[in-house]
Amino acid sequence: MKLHEELKNILGPDSVSVSSVDLITYSRDNLPLTIFRQRQAKAAYLPDAIVWPNNYDDVTKILKFANEKKVPIVPYGAGSGVCGGAVPLKGGIIVDLKRLDKIIAVNDKSLLVAAQAGINGQILEDKLNAKGYTLGHFPASIYCSTLGGWLSTKAAGQLSTRYGKIEDMVVALTAVLPTGEIISTKAVPRTSTGPTLMHLFVGAEGTLGIILDAVLRIWPLPEQRETKGFLFNDVKSGLEAIRLIMRKGLRPAVIRLYDEKDTALAMGSLGLKTEKGLLLVLGFVGNKSIVETESKEGFKICVEHDAKELGKDAGEFWWKHRYDISYKQAEILSEETAILDTIEVAATWDNLNNLYEGVKAVLDNYGYAMAHFSHAYPEGACIYFTILGEAPSEDEAEGFYKKMWDEVMQTVINDGGTISHHHGIGFFKGEWLKKELGNGFDLLKKIKGAVDPNGIMNPGKMGL
Amino acid sequence: MLKDYLHKIKLCAACPKMCRFACPVAEVEKKERVTPWGKSLTAFLVLEGKLSYDDPDVVDTFYSCCMCKNCKSYCLVDDVDIPAMIQAGREEIVAAKKEPEEIKQFLVHFKEFNNPFGKDLKTPHPSLSPEGRGGLSDVLYFTGCSTLLDKDIFNSTINLFNKTGQGYSIFSDCCGFPLWASGYAEDARGLMAKVKEAVLSSGAKKIITSCPACAYMLKSIYPAIGFNLSAEIFHISQFIEILAKEGRLQFSRKSDIDTAYHDSCFLGRYLNIYDAPRNILSELAFLKEAAKKKEYSICCGAGLYHFKPKTAKGITDIALENIKQADAKQMITACPTCKRIFSEALADEISVKDLTELI
Ligand SMILES: Cc1cc2nc3c(=O)[nH]c(=O)nc-3n(C[C@H](O)[C@H](O)[C@H](O)COP(=O)(O)OP(=O)(O)OC[C@H]3O[C@@H](n4cnc5c(N)ncnc54)[C@H](O)[C@@H]3O)c2cc1C
Ligand code: SF4
Ligand code: SF4
Numbered sequence A: 001m002k003l004h005e006e007l008k009n010i011l012g013p014d015s016v017s018v019s020s021v022d023l024i025t026y027s028r029d030n031l032p033l034t035i036f037r038q039r040q041a042k043a044a045y046l047p048d049a050i051v052w053p054n055n056y057d058d059v060t061k062i063l064k065f066a067n068e069k070k071v072p073i074v075p076y077g078a079g080s081g082v083c084g085g086a087v088p089l090k091g092g093i094i095v096d097l098k099r100l101d102k103i104i105a106v107n108d109k110s111l112l113v114a115a116q117a118g119i120n121g122q123i124l125e126d127k128l129n130a131k132g133y134t135l136g137h138f139p140a141s142i143y144c145s146t147l148g149g150w151l152s153t154k155a156a157g158q159l160s161t162r163y164g165k166i167e168d169m170v171v172a173l174t175a176v177l178p179t180g181e182i183i184s185t186k187a188v189p190r191t192s193t194g195p196t197l198m199h200l201f202v203g204a205e206g207t208l209g210i211i212l213d214a215v216l217r218i219w220p221l222p223e224q225r226e227t228k229g230f231l232f233n234d235v236k237s238g239l240e241a242i243r244l245i246m247r248k249g250l251r252p253a254v255i256r257l258y259d260e261k262d263t264a265l266a267m268g269s270l271g272l273k274t275e276k277g278l279l280l281v282l283g284f285v286g287n288k289s290i291v292e293t294e295s296k297e298g299f300k301i302c303v304e305h306d307a308k309e310l311g312k313d314a315g316e317f318w319w320k321h322r323y324d325i326s327y328k329q330a331e332i333l334s335e336e337t338a339i340l341d342t343i344e345v346a347a348t349w350d351n352l353n354n355l356y357e358g359v360k361a362v363l364d365n366y367g368y369a370m371a372h373f374s375h376a377y378p379e380g381a382c383i384y385f386t387i388l389g390e391a392p393s394e395d396e397a398e399g400f401y402k403k404m405w406d407e408v409m410q411t412v413i414n415d416g417g418t419i420s421h422h423h424g425i426g427f428f429k430g431e432w433l434k435k436e437l438g439n440g441f442d443l444l445k446k447i448k449g450a451v452d453p454n455g456i457m458n459p460g461k462m463g464l
Numbered sequence B: 001m002l003k004d005y006l007h008k009i010k011l012c013a014a015c016p017k018m019c020r021f022a023c024p025v026a027e028v029e030k031k032e033r034v035t036p037w038g039k040s041l042t043a044f045l046v047l048e049g050k051l052s053y054d055d056p057d058v059v060d061t062f063y064s065c066c067m068c069k070n071c072k073s074y075c076l077v078d079d080v081d082i083p084a085m086i087q088a089g090r091e092e093i094v095a096a097k098k099e100p101e102e103i104k105q106f107l108v109h110f111k112e113f114n115n116p117f118g119k120d121l122k123t124p125h126p127s128l129s130p131e132g133r134g135g136l137s138d139v140l141y142f143t144g145c146s147t148l149l150d151k152d153i154f155n156s157t158i159n160l161f162n163k164t165g166q167g168y169s170i171f172s173d174c175c176g177f178p179l180w181a182s183g184y185a186e187d188a189r190g191l192m193a194k195v196k197e198a199v200l201s202s203g204a205k206k207i208i209t210s211c212p213a214c215a216y217m218l219k220s221i222y223p224a225i226g227f228n229l230s231a232e233i234f235h236i237s238q239f240i241e242i243l244a245k246e247g248r249l250q251f252s253r254k255s256d257i258d259t260a261y262h263d264s265c266f267l268g269r270y271l272n273i274y275d276a277p278r279n280i281l282s283e284l285a286f287l288k289e290a291a292k293k294k295e296y297s298i299c300c301g302a303g304l305y306h307f308k309p310k311t312a313k314g315i316t317d318i319a320l321e322n323i324k325q326a327d328a329k330q331m332i333t334a335c336p337t338c339k340r341i342f343s344e345a346l347a348d349e350i351s352v353k354d355l356t357e358l359i
Helices: A003-011 A020-025 A032-039 A056-069 A121-130 A147-153 A235-247 A260-269 A288-304 A311-320 A324-333 A349-363 A394-414 A430-437 A440-451 B002-013 B024-029 B036-047 B056-063 B082-095 B101-113 B151-163 B177-182 B185-202 B212-224 B236-245 B266-270 B275-284 B309-324 B336-346
Strands: A049-051 A073-076 A093-096 A103-107 A112-116 A170-176 A182-184 A210-217 A224-232 A254-258 A278-286 A308-310 A338-348 A368-376 A380-390 B139-142 B169-171 B206-209 B232-235 B258-262 B286-288 B330-333 B351-354
Touching: A003 A049, A003 A056, A020 A049, A020 B036, A020 B056, A032 A324, A032 A338, A032 A394, A032 B002, A056 A073, A056 A093, A056 A170, A056 A210, A073 A210, A103 A121, A112 A121, A121 A147, A147 A210, A224 A235, A224 A288, A224 A311, A235 A254, A235 A278, A235 A288, A235 A349, A235 A368, A254 A260, A260 A278, A260 A324, A260 A368, A260 A380, A278 A288, A278 A311, A288 A308, A308 A311, A324 A338, A324 B002, A338 A349, A338 A394, A349 A368, A349 A380, A349 A394, A380 A394, A394 A430, A430 A440, B002 B036, B002 B082, B024 B309, B036 B056, B036 B082, B056 B082, B082 B177, B101 B177, B139 B151, B139 B185, B151 B236, B151 B351, B169 B185, B177 B185, B177 B212, B185 B212, B206 B212, B206 B236, B212 B232, B212 B266, B232 B236, B236 B275, B258 B275, B258 B309, B275 B286, B309 B336, B330 B336, B336 B351
Parallel strands: A049 A093, A073 A093, B139 B169, B139 B206, B206 B232, B258 B286, B258 B330, B330 B351
Antiparallel strands: A103 A112, A112 A210, A170 A182, A170 A210, A224 A278, A224 A308, A254 A278, A254 A368, A338 A380, A368 A380
16 A cells, blocks of 8 residues: 555545645755755655644554654644754655644643644734733744744744743643654653653654643733843944843843844844944833833943943834844745855853854855844853855855855854754754764764664654 | 746745744645745746646645735735735636636536526515616615625615615626636626626716625726726725715714624725724724734635635634634624624624624
8 A cells, every 4th residue: 555545544535645736845944955946946855745633643643653664754843944854854754733733721820831732833922912921932933833843943032031942931741752652741840850851852853752732831911011222332342231131130031132234234124224333132021110120220231331222212123023034035045046044053151252253254255144142141142143145056056055054063163152052953954963962962862762763753853 | 827926926935934824724724835835836836837737736725715815914025915826826727727626616606696606696685676776876886796695784785875865876796706716717807897887887986885805806806907997986884984974974872882893804905994994883882803903804714615615614713713802792894705704603602793784
């Protein structure tokens, strides 16, 4: 019997497809390399079949079947991942989880939401907002990504300094192993019961199992928001202000410093009019009196570092346009030789400027390189580079692009940064993960071998 | 032709699917190909010769759109217009005789009585007897077919005209929208030509419709294919506002019933009419807004019932969930089709009425 016939016997005809158009629309995610192929009307990586499980039992059945037949399984959320995590590198079955999209429960007293993995980010947030809560997770891809994807890539939202990254939000989860067993962890505030099993799946990019649902912390909708824009003269003084804000124990919702080029091109293209300089957006949300106190302190630190205050309008401008830059991808990447990508790395404060200068020097050879510093911590911050370049020709785009990435990754490793702050590894950075983890990678491999002995879960991802 | 949209199709196919969560079809079916991005990628690959209309799933993709235009409300990319691109694709599919069986059946069904409801709507309508048509007037009440199906909307509109001393004549044929939207451009054109002749010979200077899709067709599509109607087109909500402003209409007592208003896709996103119905409604009832409103309002799903009833029902459910969040006792629409879809789905849970029925 053919694969799709067997799958149809297991799941029913409405939940399986092998039609060309379905296969092609699952042949890429948002890794630019795969978009280069698409714009040449080529499929990057074709799956053999796509399935849409309707319930947990369907997922279990698919995994048991694939494990027995040794067919690759590729979990798929919304395909917004930017590292090739959801592409069917070795063919096999795409398991699209979006039909698992229910909010299971909202617990007001304990401030928790339980939701299924396939729910779209904005829809989850809208539904929470309607009940008076927020999850506080706002990746720029919130419109086009899922909860399962967030957990699997260890995603970070724009307000992460206030609300935490996804790993700070998740309290418990349910996952299916490749052998079909379902593992559920307990929803408790904390537990001292050995290594946290839940975290085996957070950031695992579908290589160890499929996440079915999760329990997450939520917050009452904030009472107040105070945001201002500031213009700094240089990276050093901007970073110093951020460092001191974090050191003081303030918890800004937004704290982002755009370097001069990012301020001019990215923010400028959205319509922000400023003089030359570096834009810092600093915003606080939450309880009114706390916000008032924190913002006063935070704004003061900026002024003390010779920043020019741009006021609340610049702050509100940021809120209004905070997802808009993502749309620019359409205009840029539809051009035949255009290169556009984002590279998010992180380092401690003592090393941050060094890392910034190092990566920037590499990227400057490949096009217009800009960066902003987001996701600040008392110990350091993330640097989010954007590179806008042009390959010598359509056919050379992939080579040009890979070379650029290799040079950047090597620089990050040399300079003591991490190769990814929140986008993950996918297949594309697999080799670099080995370098990043050293012999830790061997342990990861052993874990993989024990959980997924037949290697069916998302093969080729994370170097596994 | 689809290839006229190539540039925009390419842009959209390179987008990170930013509007996907707002596409009701994608939210119900969960397949990548029916997202606005998926539709564009499919179209791109058709134009590149990698996919063809011989593939039933390619055809299905073009018909998996309720033309609600919600994607447009979230799209910041240089004038990408999915419904327009879909329309062009459907016309090519029909020209190649590759449309789905359900759509072919729909045409047969339509041709029986020249409306999508498969029945004679006029004979049983007493008000359409010659003496019930009002006097000769330069105001033409263009009921189209869907208003004719709903006696309450029809009667309250006629009462409104009578009450305000507004003379009117009536035209009650289908405007051609169901054929046009299904890709039957030629059939639609034939019907629209007759409508045009009738409207011109009526001498109407003002055309009033209850149905937003009729208003859109008469205002935008007729002129676009060269059918000039030499008349101003008004949706009834706009006309009521004019009557009130001119002092010809006093609103009845304001009720204190919590009332949610549903923006129809055609009245809202296509015709940009959001305020007129709200202004009227706030004189008549206590307006409570749903979370998604105005340009972000959720489609009732009507455009897909004849082709994909299960998907259409899923869309209706999403729209109702949104409306229910307003926690209102009654729901008002200004579109006969939305009213029909929602009243069927809600049974007696919440009463659904057209704006005119409140006056
Ligand atoms: C415009 C844009 C902006 C972005 N902004 C941000 C940002 O601000 N912050 C950020 O962190 N990221 C961002 N990203 C990256 C991306 O959105 C995230 O990585 C997101 O978490 C991926 O979610 P998804 O549902 O699309 O997952 P997919 O791309 O479908 O999958 C990602 C990985 O997770 C696996 N996976 C998906 N669901 C499951 C599951 N249920 N169980 C097991 N494995 C699963 C897949 O196999 C794959 O390896 C952005 C991307 C785009 C295109
Ligand atoms: S319609 Fe606009 S926002 Fe939606 S996918 Fe296409 S380009 Fe992106
Ligand atoms: S018009 Fe509506 S149904 Fe069609 S693609 Fe856009 S959002 Fe989806």
